[in-house]
Amino acid sequence: MSPEDELKAERIERAGRLFSGRVEFLKSAPALQFLPDPDAPEIAFAGRSNVGKSSLLNALTGRRSIARASVTPGRTQELNFFDVGGLEEGGPPVLRLVDMPGYGFAKAPPKVVENWKRLVRDFLRGRDVLRRTLVLIDSRHGPKKVDVEMMEMLDQSAVGYRLVLTKADKIKASDLAAVKAATEAEARKHPAAYPEVLVTSSELKMGIDELRAAVLADAEI
Numbered sequence: 001m002s003p004e005d006e007l008k009a010e011r012i013e014r015a016g017r018l019f020s021g022r023v024e025f026l027k028s029a030p031a032l033q034f035l036p037d038p039d040a041p042e043i044a045f046a047g048r049s050n051v052g053k054s055s056l057l058n059a060l061t062g063r064r065s066i067a068r069a070s071v072t073p074g075r076t077q078e079l080n081f082f083d084v085g086g087l088e089e090g091g092p093p094v095l096r097l098v099d100m101p102g103y104g105f106a107k108a109p110p111k112v113v114e115n116w117k118r119l120v121r122d123f124l125r126g127r128d129v130l131r132r133t134l135v136l137i138d139s140r141h142g143p144k145k146v147d148v149e150m151m152e153m154l155d156q157s158a159v160g161y162r163l164v165l166t167k168a169d170k171i172k173a174s175d176l177a178a179v180k181a182a183t184e185a186e187a188r189k190h191p192a193a194y195p196e197v198l199v200t201s202s203e204l205k206m207g208i209d210e211l212r213a214a215v216l217a218d219a220e221i
Helices: 003-019 053-061 110-126 145-157 173-187 208-219
Strands: 023-029 042-047 079-084 095-099 130-138 161-166 193-199
Touching: 003 208, 042 053, 042 110, 042 208, 053 079, 053 095, 053 161, 053 208, 095 208, 110 130, 110 145, 130 145, 130 208, 145 161, 145 193, 161 173, 161 208, 173 193, 193 208
Parallel strands: 042 095, 042 130, 130 161, 161 193
Antiparallel strands: 023 079, 079 095
């Protein structure tokens, strides 16, 4: 095994131990003044509605409904924070996951769209502990216009991000390979995008170990 493969295997093992431990919903923030203290590295999750973000967060953390712990009426346009690792009582976590509100507002009122853009843009530009954003893209469709717009917002905010394909079990292997290639080509057009595209399936737990390792690596930057 090469040193690179050994490092990857070791990180997968450490990430597995981390996510098998403490994972707790911390709070929801409707505005920047409600953000938690910046005392832990943060990894944000972005994706359009119905991309499978909640399912992926549940698979990542090994929980059945962690991503739904904060889903109550009136919170759909808030930033939701989850602590991972650290002391059971008190003390900062090892890292913090940030579930950003879904984008893609075909029927939303202009005021809702503008509020979303302001909250997300201000968070991305002003959060020093934000280490990486994961942009989730449906494998059945590849990058859509709204995904590219999100990527451009991240480029402008100088926030590094990874592209993560979801629902990989829903299409044929040959089609998946083509979508991955197209997504990698799109990533090369964006200065803040990480070149490697991760492929996942929450239902089959495909790529979850690799995603955990990537989250841990990003948090340790």
